[in-house]
Amino acid sequence: MTGPLLVARDLRRTFTSGDRRVAALGGVSLTIAPGETLGLVGGSGCGKSTLARVLTRLVAPEAGSIAFMGDDWLGLEGGSLRAARRHLQMVFQDPLAAxxxxxxxxxxxxxxxxxxxxxxxxxxxxxxxxxxxxxxxxxxxxxxxxxxxxxxxxxxxxxxxxxxxxPRLVILDEAVSALDVSVRGRILELLVDLQRETGVGYLFISHDLAVVRAVSHRIAVMAEGRIVEEGPASSVIAAPSSGVLKDLIGAVPRLNGKPA
Ligand SMILES: Nc1ncnc2c1ncn2[C@@H]1O[C@H](COP(=O)(O)OP(=O)(O)O)[C@@H](O)[C@H]1O
Ligand SMILES: [Mg+2]
Known part of the structure; x- marks a missing residue:
């Protein structure tokens, strides 16, 4: 396959609870190349899981488009949806529920x-x-x-x-967040090895920047339903522009220069 694996454009999704409206996704666009890991980081409630659920079609967006392997992913039905689904897998934080x-x-x-x-x-x-x-x-x-x-x-x-x-793409939503540090490290190594062997792409979602940094080629930073900055992992971390990312870097001892 040439060209991007997944292209999402201007995804929007609002939730209403009581008289409160939350723009969980306020216009999110992103691209993932074949064999690439895009890390998605951001604080609790910024919309990461909603994005994962929209990309896997567990939640319908109110607006926006998704091209997956060149197809209009949101428009697929029946047999072509089943065939494409095989190529987009998801791993959750608590697989017991799944x-x-x-x-x-x-x-x-x-x-x-x-x-x-x-x-x-x-x-x-x-x-x-x-x-x-x-x-x-x-x-x-x-x-x-x-x-x-x-x-x-x-x-x-x-x-x-x-x-x-x-599959061509696996979306991992806080997949290692509940695990202790040594188990987490071994699972991250496994993911990297599998990617090297199979060329699978990952959307790797976590609130923990250190974990995202360990596996991602590119990093996107989310806040309040939007991607506020994005770029190659090393340059995004070396020169953060958003307040969210500066705070996340400050919270990781190994990245802010202080001893762990
Ligand atoms: N099914 C839902 N019903 C109502 N509100 C929701 C629902 N899912 C998510 N939200 C709200 O959308 C926002 C983003 O949530 P979420 O995508 O789970 O964030 P994150 O994964 O980054 O912690 C939060 O304010 C959350 O309360
Ligand atoms: Mg979440």
Whole structure:
């Protein structure tokens, strides 16, 4: 594929709660290239998850357009939507909510392979074993239920499920935020390795600038429903222009020059 993987233009979405109207997205535009990681950072409530949900079509925007792999993503229906969906996967902060907790790890992965007919049926069990190994989980975990495993293991299963269908783009919304520091570091390494192997693009969303910095080629900074600055990761952090980003940099000891 030549050209950008995803182009979003002027996305708008308002929520009303009681007599309060919140412009969760006040006109957001962004571009992600194939194989690229765009980091999206910003404080709580600035609209990051709404953007993720609009991009995955869990929430409809009131205005704006999204081109994904060259198609009008918001206009796709039926079989062409199902086919394109395979290529846009999402990983949430708490994958427990996204799994049937009684399902087994192997069952979750086999289902993903079956739904999108990724490999012939006869190769499915082998592919499940390969995925479990690829995300660094012990081979005997396949028979365990999602409920029984740790949060870090569950997040590896969520990543395995996302990459099982060989997508072009994975949106990760606070995907490592609930994990302790060492588990988080290993999962970030896994994501970078998988990107190198498969050329998958990521939209990596976090309120934590240090985490975003560790994996992103470019960084976009969001505040009050808008992207307030954007650019290559190193130059955005070296010369922040928005108050939001200056505050986020100040909160990260390794980035503001103070010892951790
Ligand atoms: N389903 C919803 N109903 C009402 N308000 C919502 C809903 N989803 C998000 N919001 C509001 O939209 C704003 C942005 O929320 P969100 O996208 O979750 O931000 P973030 O992920 O950056 O913390 C917040 O003010 C939030 O309360
Ligand atoms: Mg959020």
């Amino acid at each position: 799994f049937n907790p009684r399902a087994t790890v192997g069952g979750v992965l086999a289902d993903a392979l079956r739904i999108h007919a990724v490999v012939p049926k006869a190769e499915r069990a082998g592919e499940v074993a390969r995925l479990i190994d690829r995300v660094g989980l012990p081979s005997d975990l396949g028979g365990r239920s999602i409920r029984e495993i740790s949060g870090g293991q569950r997040q590896r299963v969520a990543i395995a499920r996302a990459i099982a269908v060989r």
